[in-house]
Structure formats: structure tokens, C-alpha cells
Amino acid sequence: MTRLSMKVNGRTVSAEAEGRTLLSAFLRQGLGLTGTHVGCDTGQCGACVVHVDGKPVKSCNVLAMDTADAEVTTIEGMANADGSLSVLQQAFQDHHGLQCGFCTPGMVMSAAALLEENPTPSEAEIRHYLEGNICRCTGYHNIVKAVMAASGQDVSQLGVAAE
């Protein structure tokens, strides 16, 4: 065991870790930040997505030691300073972008990274970017709608033609 430090959600934190400790396990068991979910634990489902130095990664597929001294943002770091939901999180609630909620932390972290890269993505761009985040409840339509709404685009006609 080694003492491992990094900056998580703006605070410098440390906990014990082994060489084989995954970043997802370090966040959940080491730091008690259980908002990061582990779904498949094989790098497929995206529930564990966090940002490392500003970029989304699958935390179940990264060794914690490899992110020593990095800046990590988890879902716990996404709300506004006063604790209210961020625009993106609020949009997930307003547009029913979640049902069971298990995939939601990863969805929000990936969607936030997308909006950082591309502030007004098209529906196709959103679907393509979220390819590595699997949801088994919503059928994705309301997630896409939430991300579009959070980017300030009109979503009133989204999906109407298909219905």
C-alpha cells in the first residue's frame, strides 16, 4: 500500500492504494465518492466516466497510480457551488433523461465533455459522442434531448417526426 494523492473536485486528497487499484475503486472505496458507478467493470458501459485533467476517461479502466497528482472531476463536482444542480444536470431532470439512474453519472460526465468541445452539438453528434455510455432504461431519446436542451438549443421538435 502506498499513500496516493490527487486533486479531486478541486480539493487535494489522499488515500491508500495498491498498484492494481483502479481509479474507480480509489474514488469509491478510498475517498467514499460513490457517485461514480461501476457497471460492467470492463470498459464498455461508461457508468464510471470521470474527467482526468479535463478529459473523460473510463475510471474502471485506469490505474489509480497512473493519475497521481492529476486533476480529477467526478459527478460530485458537477453541481453549482451552492449545491443546486448544474444546467446539464437540471436538463436531465427536466427532460426525464434518466429512469433507474445507474448510468447517469457517466452520461453527465461524457455529455459535459462533449459540450466543452462542441457547445451546440447536433442530435447525431450527441448520439455519436455518447456511443461509449450504455443506458438500459431510457432508449436514449430523452438523454439526447437533455443534452441538447442544456446546450440552449430548441428541443420542442426533437423526435416529433418519428412519432
Next chain:
Amino acid sequence: MYAFDFVKPSSIDDAVKALSAEGAQPIAGGQTLIPTLKARLNAPETLVSLTGIAELKGVCRDGDVLVIGAGTSHAAVARDAAAEFPGLAALALQIGDPAVRNRGTLGGSIANNDPAACYPAAVLATGATVVTDRREIAADDFFQGMFTTALEEGEIVTSVRFPIPEVSAYAKFAQPASRFALTGVFVAKFAEGVRVAVTGASEDGVFRWTEAEEALVRSFAPEALADLRVPDGGMINDLHGTPAYRAHLVGVMTRRAVKAAS
């Protein structure tokens, strides 16, 4: 995962030194290696991370060659190679998903030589040179069959030198769950000829389709390939596709790549 020690050197020299120890193995982005470790299919005593070595990262042009550091992520290649070598940038953008592309690296992909990985097709189709800590290896000599390369124990890929083609394109039929290539074809046209490399299809890993290359030299058009077929023998047979299906896809994806490139 079995327990292992973890070290993270900041120079190639230190990494090579660390890798000379008994039971030491390199780890780049880890997008294949970490799942392999979880499945206990591999048990290194020490993992030597290559992610802290700045000299392994970056894309730069050297005359007619694009030099890409082995530690450059797929996302960085997709962004930084787009102007100089759009065919390669487009390939990088099709690997995995955005989060995987932020971790996975060029060097990790070709050193692993997964028979369904995307990068080996580009390296072989451009006749690239693989540069390691100790020598330069031609692409035609580097890939030696499924998960097998010319690399020696402890040898690290440091960069890949890609000759920039006049035109090129990668056409991939993605396996929808894994997003690996069920079959992927990279076509590269140079003044001196055309090279076609196929990934995802053969039990021997990436290979050149020389009959297609000869036909495309005569006429760089999808129609030039109309009568060509690769034999089914030696194609991968798994639950995603039969050898005959993959052999068929080789033709389809090659024609699509030529169309996209021309």
C-alpha cells in the same frame, strides 16, 4: 487482478531500464491491458507506465512523413493529424469511444497487435516505419501474426513514421458492441503505387491484399476490384461472422475505402 508493483518513469531511458527487470511489462493507455489483467490472463510483477514520458507524445511533420509519438492518444491523433493526414485522423476517430480514445495510444495498439485493431491497417498500408528505443522496423516486418510483433522483451515503440499518401481512407465495418473492426481496410495511394491493408478478418492478423493493390495501380476506382475476392481460408470464424462473411466484407470495405479516397 493479481497484485503488481507500479512504476512511472519520466524518460525512455528509465523506462527501458525498469523493463529489464524480471517480470516487468509496459503499460501505455491500458485500454486492452487492464481488462486483460482483470481477467487474470496476465500476471506482471511490475507494470512500467509509459504515460509520464513527454518525449513519447506528439505529432509532427518531417518532409513527406508524419511522425507520431507512440504515447500519443487516439484523440490527439484525430485532432493533430487532421490537416496533414486526414485518412489517419479519421481512423483514429473511429477507435472505441471518446473516453477510450483519451487513454488508448498508437504505440499500445500496434505493440498489442490485436487482429481486429484499427491502427495496424494504417501502419501496414502506408509502409510506415516503427521506431523503437533501439532500432527501426519496417511495417512489413513488424506485424508477425495475431498478437505477435517483431518487438523483443522490454523493447518500447517510441514513434511511428507514416509516409503521407496522396489520398487515403479507412473503411471499417465495426462490431457494434466492441467497436473493433469486424473487417477494416486502409487504402493508401502514393505516387509509386497503392497499398491495401486489411484488419479484423484474418487469423494471421493484419495483411496486405496484393491483388487489389495491383488492380488499383491500373485503375484507382472501386470497379477495378469487381472481380477480385480473397479466399475464405484463414479468415476468422467466430460468433460475429463466418470466414465467408469476412472474406466478402474484405471486398466490400476495400471498395468503400477506394470510393472514399478517390
